[in-house]
Amino acid sequence: MTQIPRGADIAVPPQALHVAVSWRTGYGVPDVDVSALLLGAGERVRGDADLVFYNHSGHPSGAVRHLGKSAPGAPGSPAADWLWLDLARVEPEVGRIVIAASVDGGAFGQVPELDVRVTDAAGTSVAYCAMGGATTETAFVCGELRRQGGGWRFRATGRGYASGLAGLATEFGIVVEPPPPPIPGPGYVPPRPAPAPAAPLVPLPRPLPVPPHVPMAAPLTDPLPVPWVDPYDGEFRPASYQGRGKETVRCDPALPPGRWVLLEIESYHSLSTTIEACDAHGRAEGYLLAAYEDDVRARTVALVPRTRPLTLRVEADAPWTLRVLPLSHARRFDSHVEGLAHDLVIYDGPSGVLDFVHRGESRFTVHQHTPPQDPLYDDEEQELLVNGIGEVRVGAPVPGPGLLRISGDGPWKCAVRR
Template sequence: MTQTPRGAGIAVPPQVLHVAVSWRTGHGVPDVDVSALLLGSGARVRGDADLVFYNRTDHPSGAVRHLGRSAPGAPGSPAADWLWLDLARVEPEVERLVVVASADGGSFGQVPGLDVRVTDAAGATVAYRAIGDATTETALLFGEFRREGGGWRFRPVDQGYATGLAGLATDFGIVVEPPPPPIPGPGYVPPSAAPVPPPPRAAPPGPVADPYGGEFRPATYQGRGKETVRCDPGLPPGRWVLLEIESYHSLSTTIESCDAQGRAEEYLLAAYEDDVRARTVALVPRARPLTLRVEADAPWTLRVLPLSHARRFDSHIEGLAHDLVVYEGPSGVLDFLHGGVSRFTVHRHAPPQDPLYDDEERDLLVNGVGEVRASAAVPGPGLVRISGDGPWKCAVRR
């Protein structure tokens, strides 16, 4: 594959892009954590929200998302950590968007097969550069997107830092607080004159813990056509996970759950739009890993996320086509309005009544075609899975 020379800027299309920092796994190979920094004037961030990483996955503008790391395979297999960009949505005061990464528990000299790749939504390579000269660096600035001539250009940088992500972030204006002092062990008696340390600053806000799901590291899977996805066995058993899929220029995009033998069992999503960015939900089996069958006519990207990443509402919410939302209000009536032309359905999911079985409780609240106005009573908080082909609205009556 042709490399983009270091420091050479190439024009990139003003559309959705994916950025992947890739490497090969192995014994003693550090994990790689990718982040994005949005820089204003003076090459500085405007605030903490301009750092997008695994603990703050979405920029407020909607222009940058941290998608998560692809599930690791056997030692020596490829791995990647992913960013999603929509350069058309970057705020005008942002002049540069830099892609950085840190090596967790080691240096980049211990990471084989390191490279950075920019692709368009269809998977075509826009820019690529292999990184082969890293040594003791614990953080790297891989490249930057820069405004130029009314458009955007990408430039590989390959600048290393020996002070980790904290040192790199400080250079761009992020205030990094020192870690709190260690907690003394049993029997420790503090000296009377010892100063009282100030309380540690709160950690950056991450996804809110969800009573229905469990927290875990998001994972990203990519494929084309029909493929079976065997998810990380470390997913919380008996809990829900959020599935998010993207596919463009496909006649249909479907996700099915699989039984213990890997056979397709039940549709979790069936979308028939040309361009799909949809969300649905899956229940992780208690006795085996979650296995999914994904099919599309074009390249697809599937993300498995904690349910805490789902949208929430208690009075009103709007969306497009297929989504999974969390209703957090009390008992009431949900009024739906759908503006598409095909079938529109709404399901409510509830936890299994018998904790020894994986079968969740599911109610069909709405089932109509085309422009639908419908109402359904709900007993209280729960998951609401919406499926349609057009814009929809939901308002709550109590």
């Protein structure tokens, strides 16, 4: 682990990185939220979209994403809030990325073992810095990534603010809306409105008499229509869960029902890593992912049930991290895409033929997911487009837009046949 003191900097590779602000939980310890600000000319943001945090989880360029927190454990256990950055995709006019953290309902003096960590895509440590010594600060600039000499360097900062995330964001050019007026406290009596002019009395018509011994029929009413939801839609705050071995993950009940969510899992030095969907009784009912590589960084998809929280069964021989993300974090393509092993891609193109090439040794499959045809049921439509072993070159007809769930053990390519 490369530990650097505050004020020091270190070169970082211009590639995908994970940045985590970590702390130790406990009774009375406030929750910590991480954010990133992309700064352009004048060391200012270019607009609100340059602030990436839990309520705006992805930058339009695709270079920065907020991944969410690790699952909270027992008091005294470590916790972290994560960002993902791809420095190769940062727009040329952005010269600095500020990594900030904030708390609500407390101060950083109540947060033990605060630090910032930078790792590469394989989990190898790039930089680490402890952020001790805080008192009344409610926001912290933990570090920053800055262009220098054609590359990037990470600098550990540790500068505190007493004005929270809003004050920090304002310093870098974000326009923060003023808070709503306070709600009056106990004893407040609102002024009585002026009485409205009385409306003239209009006699009601007398009801027609009902013939004796003839029961009145109940009024005919149409059943309430079942609202249709677009499974591609629905933003929410990403969440992260950690475990080891076989565990059942009960996701946030606030996940939008009837929508797809992106599942992203990491596990290293495990014989196998699997994710299964569970039924209403918590019983596993179908694999969403089955990976048998030693080191797994994989993506798949799940459909949130309409009437109950999403429940998953995760199993690996080593510690694993599962992230539940909005589908907007998935990659899109309409003509060409490349990937490695297990991934999920949104296909936006028309019906046609997709040409796949897989260079691996084990099974290679491609499933297409399309929305449920009946809005009363959660069952999405799945079609197996490709099922091969090892080196695969195949063309697969595709009926139109949908999700492509791709599973293999090596690099693959896909192109639309013209």
